[in-house]
Amino acid sequence: MGRVEVTLTVNGVRHAIDVDTRMSLLDTVRERLALTGSKKGCDQGQCGACTMLVDGRRVVSCLQLAIAADGREVTTIEGIADRDRLHPVQQAFVDLDGYQCGYCTPGQICSAVAVLQEYSDGWPSAVTAADEPAALDEVEIRERMSGNLCRCGAYAGIVAAVGRAAEA
Amino acid sequence: MKEFTYVRPAAVIEAVTLRAGRPGSRYLAGGTNLVDLMKIGVEQPDELIDVTGLGMDRIETTLDAGLRIGAAVSNSDLAVHPAVRQDFAALSQAILSGASGQLRNMATVGGNLLQRTRCAYFADISLPCNKRNPGSGCPALAGEHHNHAILGWSEHCVATHPSDMVVALMAYDATVEAHTPSGPVRIPISDFYRPVADTPHLETTLPEHALITGVTVPPAPPASSRYRKVRERASFAFATGSVAAALTVRAGAVHAVRIALGGAASHPWRASTAEAALLGEPATEDSFAKAAAAELAEARPLPHNQYKVALLRDLIVAVLGDLAVEAGA
Ligand SMILES: Cc1cc2nc3c(=O)[nH]c(=O)nc-3n(C[C@H](O)[C@H](O)[C@H](O)COP(=O)(O)OP(=O)(O)OC[C@H]3O[C@@H](n4cnc5c(N)ncnc54)[C@H](O)[C@@H]3O)c2cc1C
Numbered sequence: 468m469g470r471v472e473v474t475l476t477v478n479g480v481r482h483a484i485d486v487d488t489r490m491s492l493l494d495t496v497r498e499r500l501a502l503t504g505s506k507k508g509c510d511q512g513q514c515g516a517c518t519m520l521v522d523g524r525r526v527v528s529c530l531q532l533a534i535a536a537d538g539r540e541v542t543t544i545e546g547i548a549d550r551d552r553l554h555p556v557q558q559a560f561v562d563l564d565g566y567q568c569g570y571c572t573p574g575q576i577c578s579a580v581a582v583l584q585e586y587s588d589g590w591p592s593a594v595t596a597a598d599e600p601a602a603l604d605e606v607e608i609r610e611r612m613s614g615n616l617c618r619c620g621a622y623a624g625i626v627a628a629v630g631r632a633a634e635a
Numbered sequence: 636m637k638e639f640t641y642v643r644p645a646a647v648i649e650a651v652t653l654r655a656g657r658p659g660s661r662y663l664a665g666g667t668n669l670v671d672l673m674k675i676g677v678e679q680p681d682e683l684i685d686v687t688g689l690g691m692d693r694i695e696t697t698l699d700a701g702l703r704i705g706a707a708v709s710n711s712d713l714a715v716h717p718a719v720r721q722d723f724a725a726l727s728q729a730i731l732s733g734a735s736g737q738l739r740n741m742a743t744v745g746g747n748l749l750q751r752t753r754c755a756y757f758a759d760i761s762l763p764c765n766k767r768n769p770g771s772g773c774p775a776l777a778g779e780h781h782n783h784a785i786l787g788w789s790e791h792c793v794a795t796h797p798s799d800m801v802v803a804l805m806a807y808d809a810t811v812e813a814h815t816p817s818g819p820v821r822i823p824i825s826d827f828y829r830p831v832a833d834t835p836h837l838e839t840t841l842p843e844h845a846l847i848t849g850v851t852v853p854p855a856p857p858a859s860s861r862y863r864k865v866r867e868r869a870s871f872a873f874a875t876g877s878v879a880a881a882l883t884v885r886a887g888a889v890h891a892v893r894i895a896l897g898g899a900a901s902h903p904w905r906a907s908t909a910e911a912a913l914l915g916e917p918a919t920e921d922s923f924a925k926a927a928a929a930e931l932a933e934a935r936p937l938p939h940n941q942y943k944v945a946l947l948r949d950l951i952v953a954v955l956g957d958l959a960v961e962a963g964a
């Protein structure tokens with residue numbers, strides 16, 4: 468009843484796959500494309516471990532049906548680096564201990580890459596004062612990254628890493 | 636999850652016709668609420684009609700400086716739009732204070748209007764709940780209700796509508812535009828959500844099978860506006876209480892005022908009693924406190940949400956106080 472073909476461009480590679488309509492983008496990428504960097508924490512949009520970029524924007528892929536992403540460009544943690552050169556956000560996470568167990572890290576990094584883009588596009592956050600241009604300081608980073616939880620509580624390193632990447 | 640088929644119509648009429656022809660179908664927008672509810676069996680559609688490809692994704696400023704917002708506009712795009720930030724600050728702030736960056740990129744205006752309550756019993760299909768299963772009872776009344784309504788609830792359901800965005804839309808007197816099988820309809824937001832009464836499962840006055848096509852907002856009042864939200868952690872949590880307000884002060888007196896409350900009632904709540912009590916009064920903390928008390932005189936808190944009466948009173952007073960300072964009163 469519910470099998471459909473979807474075309475997804477994941478990290479620059481086009482895939483035509485038939486999926487059950489019930490498959491999330493997260494399960495499709497992990498189970499069918501064997502890209503297991505993206506993690507499933509809650510499966511309910513609450514933790515951010517499954518964060519990917521779809522057409523350049525960060526989403527929680529556990530609530531994104533694969534079929535509804537038909538034709539889109541998807542970037543997962545496996546596609547963030549430039550071949551062997553780590554993305555500045557990845558490098559900053561390594562240098563500043565932006566993780567402990569690492570489970571939330573792929574989602575944190577994908578989210579942070581999007582945060583830098585949103586910031587350079589002039590997007591305000593809930594803590595941005597109306598009359599001042601926002602600096603990407605600790606308060607802004609904590610607010611903008613609040614969709615990514617870390618059970619190890621590596622937040623100090625995460626905030627520092629995003630701040631360092633923002634200066635790069 | 637129950638099996639379903641998926642269709643992606645290209646025109647509004649086509650979407651409405653599909654929906655009307657298939658009682659078990661549902662419109663799918665960002666999916667952040669519907670897909671979540673399907674995973675836990677609260678929603679069991681047999682067909683999803685994707686409404687993100689219908690050209691409902693534009694924000695236009697109207698000739699009189701109001702807004703027309705397409706139903707499929709993402710919450711992010713609406714919040715960061717220059718005209719919204721400039722003239723409808725409380726709307727931008729309300730959206731940015733909700734959910735997370737990821738969710739706001741996915742969530743749409745139509746879906747936000749129709750998102751369901753976060754009452755934990757509603758989400759647990761093994762338990763009774765009048766909203767999910769009419770006539771089965773309301774376990775929240777004698778159970779877990781610390782974040783439930785203090786205004787406008789009935790003994791059939793005490794849940795709140797969780798939206799932040801709609802609280803601001805209430806204060807700005809928005810109108811919901813929809814398309815039904817028999818043509819377009821326009822519903823003022825003040826008539827959009829039904830009183831709970833004994834039908835908590837019927838949440839809006841939207842006609843059956845109607846597709847929300849957009850929201851219009853009349854020109855902003857010549858006043859500064861703001862949204863303030865209180866929640867159990869600093870970010871990424873639903874409101875325990877929130878206020879959207881706009882205030883115009885002339886010669887030290889309240890000339891015009893709009894107040895709407897979130898997390899307070901069965902639906903985003905326009906505080907008309909407080910507004911009426913304020914007109915012509917001095918723009919002082921004393922007047923704000925009296926008006927807030929007048930609005931909350933009708934509050935009927937339950938044992939675990941009594942704190943909300945004081946919380947909402949203080950929020951109203953604080954937000955109006957800030958706006959009065961901004962207005963130079
Ligand atoms: C973890 C989490 C935290 C959240 N926190 C907040 C918060 O703090 N504040 C807040 O306000 N919200 C919050 N939300 C809720 C979020 O704002 C809503 O889920 C979102 O706005 C719904 O929009 P959508 O496009 O994803 O809707 P969908 O899930 O696609 O649809 C929701 C409902 O609307 C119907 N629908 C959608 N579009 C139309 C249309 N055009 N016409 C008719 N019917 C339509 C669907 O059939 C469905 O019944 C949170 C959600 C999650 C998962």
Ligand code: SF4
Pocket residue numbers: 752754755756757763764765766767772773774775776791792793794835
């Ligand atoms: S408050 Fe409403 S949603 Fe919650 S259990 Fe009672 S009837 Fe259901």
Ligand code: FES
Pocket residue numbers: 506507508509510511512513514515516517518527528529530
């Ligand atoms: S797994 Fe997607 S948000 Fe938690």
Ligand code: FES
Pocket residue numbers: 565566567568569570571572616617618619620621
């Ligand atoms: S590093 Fe362990 S959950 Fe974040």
